[in-house]
Amino acid sequence: MFNQEQLNAIDTIIKSHLIDSGVENVIYIDLAGNSITQHDNGNSTLDYMAFAALAAGNFAAVDAMAKLIGESEFSLLFHKGEKSSIHFSKVTEDTILITMFPKTISLGIVRLKVAKVVTEINEICSA
């Protein structure tokens, strides 16, 4: 469970690395399907709660598939769409970060920025 300072810091990290780089939506959730925090670029009408529940289910299902074939996890989970794509990344043992970005941003950039966010959130958690 995060305290107030940690949540503030997480919000700042997500905003500065992802939203300010042109990402559309970022949702940080736990594996039970609860959204911990969410950010968007100001023109989103996403149903966050439904999205978080589905994303956690999706992630858990893929994770269970990995175990079945003897992988500890799939490091890249990514869905490509016509206009936007979705990137999933495990952050801590029981949280994941989901990033929705337009086709004007490359997957490479998103992966780089998400990796930074993951590192910084983990630093906050262990601080």
Place this chain on the structure above:
Amino acid sequence: MALVNVKTKEVKVKIVYYGPGRGGKTTNLEYINNTYRNQIKSEMVSLKTQDDRTLFFDFLPFDIGRIKGFKVIIQLYTVPGQVKYNATRRLVLKGVDGIVFVADIQKFQRKRNIESLNQLYENLKTHNLDLFELPLVMQYNKVDLANKGEDVIPTKILQQDLNSVLRVPAFEASALGGGNVMKTLKKIISMTLASIQDQLF
């Protein structure tokens, strides 16, 4: 464990409807969704197979106001009941705070109810949870069938089969018409909130 967000002052509680396939879990959520549609902001999500069976889960979130300054959001889930979907059932139980066990009172389901409850116990163990310590409500569903002359299991027998050791609150219900759906829901919400009280400071 309920997710408490000290920044947004929100508590999210996860309640799972569990039980054998075709018992009426999805019907409970559909009734709640239809009855309270204008008070529920999010859409109900249902992941179904083509023949209308639950594939992964149903999901229905709603607010119930504030407790100790925290906005309380109840998130209802159902599990897929079919025997072959146990791996998915286990996934849905992740982070559960309270459980409604929906038993089907039709006579031919007697064994399936017991098996499902035993499997619930085992599935919770994989998450290091103990059925005896979680808030739990029993719902004996489809009581309307008794009036139609169908072969049903008497409540006394259901209590013996499913609730003689657990001894949790139990309701006879008829989810299709809404009978005792809200009573079941209110009971599990109040038990679950009582159990997480000390997580709220």
